[in-house]
Amino acid sequence: MDEIAIRDPQPGDADELEALITAHFSEGSTYGVDLGPDDPTYHVLVAVEAEGDGDADAEPDDDDLILGVMALREFEDSTAVADEMYFFDDPDLIPAAERYGHLEMGYVRDGATGRGIGSRLLERLHEIGVDAGVDLFLADSWYHGGDDSPEKLFDRHGYETIHREPIDRPASECPKCETECTCEAALAVRRVEGDKP
Numbered sequence: 001m002d003e004i005a006i007r008d009p010q011p012g013d014a015d016e017l018e019a020l021i022t023a024h025f026s027e028g029s030t031y032g033v034d035l036g037p038d039d040p041t042y043h044v045l046v047a048v049e050a051e052g053d054g055d056a057d058a059e060p061d062d063d064d065l066i067l068g069v070m071a072l073r074e075f076e077d078s079t080a081v082a083d084e085m086y087f088f089d090d091p092d093l094i095p096a097a098e099r100y101g102h103l104e105m106g107y108v109r110d111g112a113t114g115r116g117i118g119s120r121l122l123e124r125l126h127e128i129g130v131d132a133g134v135d136l137f138l139a140d141s142w143y144h145g146g147d148d149s150p151e152k153l154f155d156r157h158g159y160e161t162i163h164r165e166p167i168d169r170p171a172s173e174c175p176k177c178e179t180e181c182t183c184e185a186a187l188a189v190r191r192v193e194g195d196k197p
Helices: 013-022 080-083 117-131 152-156
Strands: 003-006 044-051 065-075 100-108 136-143 160-164 183-193
Touching: 003 183, 013 065, 044 117, 065 080, 065 117, 080 100, 100 117, 117 152, 136 152, 152 160, 152 183
Parallel strands: 100 136
Antiparallel strands: 003 044, 044 065, 065 100, 136 183, 160 183
16 A cells, blocks of 8 residues: 655655756756755655555655655744745744744645645644744745645645735746736745644
8 A cells, every 4th residue: 555654855865856846847947955964953854655554654765756845944033034035035024933934845746736745744844843942934935826836735734824926927937827827925924822833
């Protein structure tokens, strides 16, 4: 039986992760992947299709198919968060917090969406962040017209979109929208209440 396992990245994963992420962009775009092996404030998780005995937490093999990736970087300062964000660079857009958890690199392989992979990655990163003292999770994200828009994932997990800006481009240049590009750059946040996000 095929199962989904969540694991830390392995050094050999970088090329496959770069290809997975780049497949979501317009033709000619690329994305460099940082696995952050020596940074205790950076947490990358990979979802893989693991052949096994039904135990989704079993140790996956090196050749398991990577289905998704997501990362969390911890910060103590809104200016540092703004410097790392892809779409926005204004720290005034970011609500005050003691410790920030910036979500990035959230992608699921085409054909693997709808299996709860994004939710499992996000829930595990929430646990890691709360254990590290994160009190505000945030993502600057690309909301698009596709069925796999991150807006749906963040809505399901209690995020509030606090800022949006249209991405102005023709649909012919958009890898997700078909007739009219409805893409937006969006800033979504979720505050940790008590012991849980």
